[in-house]
Amino acid sequence: MEVFCTSPWVPPEWIKAHGLEPRGVWLAEDFAGEPLPLAAGVCAFANAAVRLAERQSRSAVIFTTHCDQLRRGFDAVADTAPSRLFLFNLPVTWQTPVAERIFYDELRRLGQFLISLGGHAPTTGDLAGIMAQYCHARRRLLAAAHWRPARAYAEAVAQFHLDGSVRLPPEPAAAPLGLHTITKAAPQPPPLNLNRNLTPIPLALVGGPLPQSQMPLLDAIEKAGGRVVLNATEAGERSLWPVSSLDQAQPAAPLVLLARSCLANCVDVFQRPNTRLYDWLRERLIARQARGIILWHYVGCDLWRAEAQPLRAAFGLPVLLLDADEAAPRRNTSRLEAFLESLR
Numbered sequence: 001m002e003v004f005c006t007s008p009w010v011p012p013e014w015i016k017a018h019g020l021e022p023r024g025v026w027l028a029e030d031f032a033g034e035p036l037p038l039a040a041g042v043c044a045f046a047n048a049a050v051r052l053a054e055r056q057s058r059s060a061v062i063f064t065t066h067c068d069q070l071r072r073g074f075d076a077v078a079d080t081a082p083s084r085l086f087l088f089n090l091p092v093t094w095q096t097p098v099a100e101r102i103f104y105d106e107l108r109r110l111g112q113f114l115i116s117l118g119g120h121a122p123t124t125g126d127l128a129g130i131m132a133q134y135c136h137a138r139r140r141l142l143a144a145a146h147w148r149p150a151r152a153y154a155e156a157v158a159q160f161h162l163d164g165s166v167r168l169p170p171e172p173a174a175a176p177l178g179l180h181t182i183t184k185a186a187p188q189p190p191p192l193n194l195n196r197n198l199t200p201i202p203l204a205l206v207g208g209p210l211p212q213s214q215m216p217l218l219d220a221i222e223k224a225g226g227r228v229v230l231n232a233t234e235a236g237e238r239s240l241w242p243v244s245s246l247d248q249a250q251p252a253a254p255l256v257l258l259a260r261s262c263l264a265n266c267v268d269v270f271q272r273p274n275t276r277l278y279d280w281l282r283e284r285l286i287a288r289q290a291r292g293i294i295l296w297h298y299v300g301c302d303l304w305r306a307e308a309q310p311l312r313a314a315f316g317l318p319v320l321l322l323d324a325d326e327a328a329p330r331r332n333t334s335r336l337e338a339f340l341e342s343l344r
Contacts, residue, residue: 007234008234294319
């Protein structure tokens with residue numbers, strides 16, 4: 001049975017260990033946004049999640065509380081199929097043992113839900129083995145962040161979230177694995193933009209979800225003269241959280257380690273305080289030599305929209321707010337071109 005997840009902060013290895021198939025929605029075939037009027041009060045991503053839950057009558061869908069729109073979307077469909085819909089409570093705070101306990105208890109509660117769907121309780125060995133596989137996959141993707149083209153990299157990460165696979169061509173040169181190497185490595189020379197005969201401007205794309213239907217944004221950025229050297233959207237590079245070595249945990253406690261690792265490496269705007277998001281961004285913005293930030297947000301997402309000025313103040317970089325409103329692609333293209341011209 002397929003179990004669709006609407007957030008990267010629900011560990012797919014826990015679902016896999018129960019004998020079910022985790023599916024990230026960002027590359028799912030049946031997940032598509034649609035233009036919505038502002039008066040609707042629903043963002044396109046949450047609306048697509050609701051439509052997916054309605055259409056996937058033989059699959060389960062996990063919503064999370066990290067987004068008010070998704071939480072309300074769950075409320076809208078919960079009565080229609082309560083046996084296959086689950087609301088995962090992601091703790092907003094992260095600095096206390098209570099937050100870790102909440103996250104651990106939510107994983108246990110999710111486990112009972114997965115068993116009710118026909119899954120089985122995982123053994124310690126099975127869970128540890130699956131955790132190791134996913135950890136290796138994330139490391140491979142992290143190692144490719146500095147050399148894969150932006151669109152291809154976004155699709156590779158989304159594919160990993162969809163089915164756990166890593167589809168990468170051979171690396172152009174030997175590149176050691178590990179986050180330290182990635183963030184400290186010298187930036188690769190960007191390809192020339194033949195249309196403009198200028199070197200593309202390195203940019204960071206920061207913000208909310210970037211599903212398959214909106215990935216043409218990455219092409220539009222390149223066409224306008226930019227190059228995304230850091231994909232910090234919801235299911236981008238920051239979703240590839242590492243898992244600490246199993247050797248550091250007691251043999252009987254891989255779930256404790258999974259909960260601790262996921263919560264400790266959760267980097268998102270909904271957290272309070274959200275200092276980890278800024279620490280994570282600062283290290284990579286400097287290493288990738290980004291010259292500007294594109295803040296990608298959905299019209300109804302006040303959390304991301306409110307970060308525009310703090311991002312400018314924290315990093316001293318120009319910030320362009322870009323609406324993830326599929327009804328206005330031409331306006332976004334014009335604003336992209338104007339933003340990049342200002343950075344020349």
